Amino acid sequence: xxxxxxxxxPITRIEGHLRIEVEIDENNVVQKxxxxxxxxxxxxxxxKGRDPRDAGLxxxxxxxxxxxxxYKAGVEAVEDALGVTPPLNAQLVRSLLNESxxxxxxxxxxxxxxxxxxxxxxxxxxxxxxxxxKEAFKYTDLPIATGEDELKAVQEKVKGFSGKGSxxxxxxxxxxxxxxxxxxxxxxxxLSHYLKALEVQRxxxxxxxxxxxxxxxxxSLVVGGITSVKDMLxxxxxxxxxxxxxxxxxxxxxxxxxxxxxxxxxxxTEESVLGGMGVKNFLTGDxxxxxxxxxxFESGMIKNGDLSRVYPIEDQKIEEDVTHAxxxxxxxxxxxxxxxxxxxxxxxxxxxxxGPAKIINEKDKYSWVKSPRYEGESCEVGPLASMLxxxxxxxxxxxxxxxxxxxxxxxxxxxxxxxxxxTAARMLQTKVIADHAIITFNSLIxxxxxxxxxYTKFEIDPxxxxxxxxxxxxxxxxxxxWVRIKDGVIENYxxxxxxxxxxxxxxxxxxxxxYEASLVGLKLEDPTKPxxxxxxxxxxxxxxxxxxxxxxxxxxxxxDFKVSTVNGVGTC
Amino acid sequence: MNSYxxxxxxxxxxxxxxxxxxxxxxxxxxxxxxxxxxxxxxFLKWAxxxxxxxxxxxxxxxxxxxxxxxxxxxxxxxxxxxxxxxxSESLIRTDSPTIDSLIFxxxxxxxHETLMAAAGWQAEENLENAIKNYAGRYIxxxxxxxxxxxxxxxxxxxxxxxxxLELIHHAASSAAAIFSIGTCASFGGIQAAAPNPTGAKGVxxxxxxxxxxxxxxxxxxxxIVGTLVYFILFGTLPAIDVYSRPKWAxxxxxxxxxxxxxxxxxxxxxxxxxxxxxxxxxxxxxxGCKGPYTFNNCSVxxxxxxxxxxxxxxxxxxxxxxxxxxxAMGPLEKPIDAHLVMGLNATVxxxxxxxxxxxxxGIGAHAVASLFASxxxxxxxx
Ligand code: SF4
Ligand code: SF4
Numbered sequence: 001x002x003x004x005x006x007x008x009x010p011i012t013r014i015e016g017h018l019r020i021e022v023e024i025d026e027n028n029v030v031q032k033x034x035x036x037x038x039x040x041x042x043x044x045x046x047x048k049g050r051d052p053r054d055a056g057l058x059x060x061x062x063x064x065x066x067x068x069x070x071y072k073a074g075v076e077a078v079e080d081a082l083g084v085t086p087p088l089n090a091q092l093v094r095s096l097l098n099e100s101x102x103x104x105x106x107x108x109x110x111x112x113x114x115x116x117x118x119x120x121x122x123x124x125x126x127x128x129x130x131x132x133x134k135e136a137f138k139y140t141d142l143p144i145a146t147g148e149d150e151l152k153a154v155q156e157k158v159k160g161f162s163g164k165g166s167x168x169x170x171x172x173x174x175x176x177x178x179x180x181x182x183x184x185x186x187x188x189x190x191l192s193h194y195l196k197a198l199e200v201q202r203x204x205x206x207x208x209x210x211x212x213x214x215x216x217x218x219x220s221l222v223v224g225g226i227t228s229v230k231d232m233l234x235x236x237x238x239x240x241x242x243x244x245x246x247x248x249x250x251x252x253x254x255x256x257x258x259x260x261x262x263x264x265x266x267x268x269t270e271e272s273v274l275g276g277m278g279v280k281n282f283l284t285g286d287x288x289x290x291x292x293x294x295x296x297f298e299s300g301m302i303k304n305g306d307l308s309r310v311y312p313i314e315d316q317k318i319e320e321d322v323t324h325a326x327x328x329x330x331x332x333x334x335x336x337x338x339x340x341x342x343x344x345x346x347x348x349x350x351x352x353x354x355g356p357a358k359i360i361n362e363k364d365k366y367s368w369v370k371s372p373r374y375e376g377e378s379c380e381v382g383p384l385a386s387m388l389x390x391x392x393x394x395x396x397x398x399x400x401x402x403x404x405x406x407x408x409x410x411x412x413x414x415x416x417x418x419x420x421x422x423t424a425a426r427m428l429q430t431k432v433i434a435d436h437a438i439i440t441f442n443s444l445i446x447x448x449x450x451x452x453x454x455y456t457k458f459e460i461d462p463x464x465x466x467x468x469x470x471x472x473x474x475x476x477x478x479x480x481x482w483v484r485i486k487d488g489v490i491e492n493y494x495x496x497x498x499x500x501x502x503x504x505x506x507x508x509x510x511x512x513x514x515y516e517a518s519l520v521g522l523k524l525e526d527p528t529k530p531x532x533x534x535x536x537x538x539x540x541x542x543x544x545x546x547x548x549x550x551x552x553x554x555x556x557x558x559x560d561f562k563v564s565t566v567n568g569v570g571t572c
Numbered sequence: 573m574n575s576y577x578x579x580x581x582x583x584x585x586x587x588x589x590x591x592x593x594x595x596x597x598x599x600x601x602x603x604x605x606x607x608x609x610x611x612x613x614x615f616l617k618w619a620x621x622x623x624x625x626x627x628x629x630x631x632x633x634x635x636x637x638x639x640x641x642x643x644x645x646x647x648x649x650x651x652x653x654x655x656x657x658x659x660s661e662s663l664i665r666t667d668s669p670t671i672d673s674l675i676f677x678x679x680x681x682x683x684h685e686t687l688m689a690a691a692g693w694q695a696e697e698n699l700e701n702a703i704k705n706y707a708g709r710y711i712x713x714x715x716x717x718x719x720x721x722x723x724x725x726x727x728x729x730x731x732x733x734x735x736x737l738e739l740i741h742h743a744a745s746s747a748a749a750i751f752s753i754g755t756c757a758s759f760g761g762i763q764a765a766a767p768n769p770t771g772a773k774g775v776x777x778x779x780x781x782x783x784x785x786x787x788x789x790x791x792x793x794x795x796i797v798g799t800l801v802y803f804i805l806f807g808t809l810p811a812i813d814v815y816s817r818p819k820w821a822x823x824x825x826x827x828x829x830x831x832x833x834x835x836x837x838x839x840x841x842x843x844x845x846x847x848x849x850x851x852x853x854x855x856x857x858x859x860g861c862k863g864p865y866t867f868n869n870c871s872v873x874x875x876x877x878x879x880x881x882x883x884x885x886x887x888x889x890x891x892x893x894x895x896x897x898x899x900a901m902g903p904l905e906k907p908i909d910a911h912l913v914m915g916l917n918a919t920v921x922x923x924x925x926x927x928x929x930x931x932x933x934g935i936g937a938h939a940v941a942s943l944f945a946s947x948x949x950x951x952x953x954x
Contacts, residue, residue: 007731008692012685015657017729039727039736040719041654042769043762051903057890058898061762064658064790087846112664116689169681172698173689198664205665206879213885214875215665216658216790220885222845222905227886229850342769344725347733354693358733455846534691 003351005359006527009038011537013113015065016544018503020537021360022519024353028527033512033519034360035503036367037544040326040342047493052078052460052485053223055493059481060217062495063543065108067216068101068208069474070481070495075221077481081468082223082460087453088292090225092444093232095289096241097212097220099437103248104204104215105475106383106430107256109541111197114423117535118263119190120180121170125155127184135185139258144251145196146189154192174531179273181266189262193255200251207244210237225455233452238445245441249434252427260427264409267420271523276419276536278517279378280305282385283313283501285480287473288433291443296397296436297473300389301374305417307392313374318496321371321507324364332373332507353527362506369544371504371513372496380514381477381501382540384425388416397436401428419518422539462488476543477501499543515540576629579806583635586807593645593709625798625873626810627820639805646804647710649702650684650753651743653736654727654763654772655716659754660686662790665876666797682710696730703746711803712747713796714740717756717763718778721771741779749803750783752776753796755892758785758815765898774895776816784809785816787868789892794873795821815895817867826863826889829871832856842886850886860905861888868893 004026009019017039023032043062047055056074063070072094079086086094129151136143158170182190205215211228212218220228231237267273281303288296300310319332328341343365350359360366371378379385390398405428406413415421460466466485471478477498484492504513512520518536525532619637623630650660664687681687682702683695690698702710716736719726724737734742744750752758752775764772776783786795799818802810810818827833835841836855843849843858855861863871866889874881882889891901901908 009731009733010685010691010695010729012688012691012695015686017652017727038729038733039654040770041726041763041772045767045769046762046765046898051906053905054902057904058762058765061656061658061789064656064661067656067658067661108664112687121689169684169688171682171688171690172694173691174694202665202877206876209876209879211885213880213882213887216661218885219882219887219890222887225846227845227850228880229846229886230853231880231885233851344722346725347728352731354731357731358728452851453846454850455844457844529694530692 003353005350005352006524006530006533007352007354007357007359008530008533011534011542013116013538014542014544015063016542018537018542018544019360020515020519020533022522022530022533024524024527028524030519030522030524030533032362033516034362034366035369035505035513035515036360037369037503039544040368044493044495047490050490051488052081052483052490055481055483055490056221056223057219059493059495062497064216065543066101066105066475068097068212068218069479071218071221072098073470073472073474073479073481073495074483075223076470076472077468077483078223078485079468080470081466081483081485082458084224084456084458086225086456087451088447089232089444089451090454090456091289092440092447093211093226093228093454094221095440096437096444097208097218099288099433099440100204100208100212100245102433102475103245103252103430103437104201104208106426107197107204107248107251108201109475110256110259110423110426111194112201113541114535114538115190115194116170116173117531117538118180118267119182119194120175120177120187121158121167121173121191122175123180123182123184124187124191125159125184127151127155127188129155129188132185132188135183136189136258139261140254142254143189143258144254145192151188151192154188154195157195158191174526174529174534177529177531178525179270179532179535181270182262183266186262186266190259193259196251196255200248203244204248207241207248210241210244222455224458225453227454229452229454232444232454233448238441242441245437249437252430252434256427257431260424261405261408264411264415264420264424268409268411268415272532273419273535274415275521276422276518276539277380277417277514278512278520279380279514280417281374281377281379282388283374283379283381283478284385284389285313285471285473285478287386288436288440290436290439296432297386297390298393298395299471299473300393301379302385302389302392303377307388307413310389310392317375319373319376320496320500321373322365323371323508324362324505325367325370326365327370330508332376365505367503367505369500369504371507372501373507373511376509376511378504378507378511378513378517379501380540381498382422382426383429383475383477384416384422385477386473387425387428397432398428401432419536419539426541460485460488465491474498476541497543499540502540503542503544515542576631579628580631580635582808583632583639583805586805587635587638587642589807590642590645590804622798622801625794625820626802627823632805636801636805639801643800643804645709646748647680647682647702647706648684648713649682649699649710649743649747650713650715651699651739652685652729653714653716653740653757654719654770655754655756655761657686657715659715659756659790660684662793663753663796666793682706693731699743703743707746709748710746711800712743712750713753714743714750714757714775715753717760717772718775719763719770719772720778721769726770737778740775744775744779744781747781749809750775750779750781751796751799752783752785752787754791755787755789755897758787758817759895761789762898764896782809783816784812784818786821787815787817787893791893792870792873792875795869813867817893821869822867822893824867824869826866826868826871826883829869830863830883831871832883845886853886856883856886856888857907859888860890860903860907862891862894862897862901862904862908863889865901865908866891866894
């Protein structure tokens, strides 16, 4: 083979447009990896000069998958700037929406975006449904959608596709790759849950829409509070939320959790999922208001995988480098000092294992994503960071969930620092949230009895200047929005988002980010069909639209923000 | 009924010719429905509801049912340009376990980056195969605006780093029909809001083929499904307004069928979010509701299987299915004083592009404001 370059573009089953390239040696082991985001939209630039109350709805259009995250962040950044505190009811409803979002988003991520990296659809067709029905009981006492007849129906449905030679959305994937480790029966169980999850996610979306108006792209938050007061005060609506919540929670307990236990047993010795981590620094923010002043998850940072010490996050230690990003600039800058002037240099002609193509020129710039660094080091963010930091902090619900899972699977703590661990952590985070969302719900019901307020009035004085920010945790990791208001309109807006941390290119010092680092040392079975790469990248849950943002030079003035702890306004 | 008779004929002929095409799927829909416990009566009921939604007379119901059975003859190719994936997310929220979702199992989704298993070279191969094998037969659904500045290089897709602009030309060239899904594909969307840094445009601005727009941010899954069924049924695009939106879905203003309309007429307005009027469900005009300027069926169809919708949840409509709404309707929480509230019978065709430039016919904002003043409970609330 001539070329040792593998290009994967588009990376499918993600939000947005992502290209991954790797260079392999003669044994097909990855030596170098490059991550490139191939779309730029410029939304922060568009926000300038707008009414600050529009920030949330506009920022929301950054991403329709973790829809709501940027809405809430935009609204709460403006609240922080104006010094507005929404009433407790509003904070609790926002938290309830966030919990509903996570329950939806993580299910879709695992089953519909990530699942096919673990589940071989064609193998599922060979399974014996009777045996599979029995197998399901190994992982839970109460399996869902795995009765023999149900599994037979699932097989027939998919055979319906393959019979005509048209697999539709399942066509031309890497089926049969030897790193698929489920037995045919296990594949069939997971395939059945893939289909079941399509139904459940609709219910999860309805659960969200009760107080959020619609999903995706809710419309019930305003600066100062929430608008869905009628729904909040309606016993029928509250009951509706609870009944849908129970259905979704049941799926998490009886399908999602056991499926990950099943994956841990099947993949526990598969090399390609036991690496996948080159960066062991983790950052996370606060999240989920359970009751007045009580959050479910806390913020913090871990260095070098050392769980014995958690550091508070200090914003001035965050810098972004654009050496290899398609922007002008030659030194790392604090986000609030950031400059963003597009400077696209494109790809070059080259050869790949699949033939000639446009390839990344790694000596030059190669992505629309910048490279954020903390004290000059790259960091991973996301559910794994949230679980690890909270585990290290001794956060009881997290410690219990992680320990129970490790005991169940017989895996050591070190197993968390792998692709498998990253995927398991997302499920564990979902499980902890599903177990605790009801506390938020009950707090709301309790509070409504004596207080029906949902909105705090405020004024924007055009003669004053305001600045504020939101920092908190969203499904893909730590998110912050920064806003500066002058003459009554947005003067400057910026978002520092999760996928930027994970997907950024290498920096001026050749320090590489989590995506790129996670692939080094990976052995590919067939470089023309690089399933192993997809599996690792999907385990991060890429969201490219989020990660490509523009900051304005006027942001410099934001440098004098007083930043003590990482704490969003109200809930996050 | 003459025009209906000819429409009926057109539909019958179209279905006949579709039936002659080879099916992509192994099992006919009847069998699939049967397996899901959906009997013929339920199916016809559903077909009747779609027929009504499409504003066709009841006699079309059996034809709609037949059309759906032939849905597998027309494969779908869905491409992503400059977007947020919200429209795709909306697509996977189609009703379940009812028939809408089965339709999506049943139609052949040949290419869809968010859902397809293949990636990279193999994904591109799927796209090329679909374009080649189903030339003149596939329906192209586009999500996202087209960045046109810098030769379109703000977006590239695939190993050959094809720009979004090249991709849309390529995919459109042999499509049987092209649907712009969402406001981004229809009108450029959020990235086209001022100052439009990437020169983003709606699909119909960059290609010459006819395009049907299904705007909304995102559009409801109902509007996507309905437009598909219509196309299968007639083999032509439905009647459209000046913005190429199907009239059956976008023919009426939000305001005309709004659940809070009686409060508008009675002059009962929410004066501040969270006030007594908000708890009672009064009209949101004074909180910036753009329902009077917005053509869509949200007030009837709602979202997430009728669970809720923005006005239901106490937030004004922001006009997301109108061209340039981010610029034209903002600030979103303030009434558009400069704009005019249209006469109640005006349709978008009469109002046309002048709607958002404040020179239209109808009662002026001033007149409406005085209408408010005479009926409003403002004083009582303050
Ligand atoms: S129309 Fe709205 S939901 Fe659809 S891609 Fe554009 S921003 Fe996202
Ligand atoms: S102004 Fe808005 S809330 Fe009021 S009746 Fe019209 S559409 Fe409904």
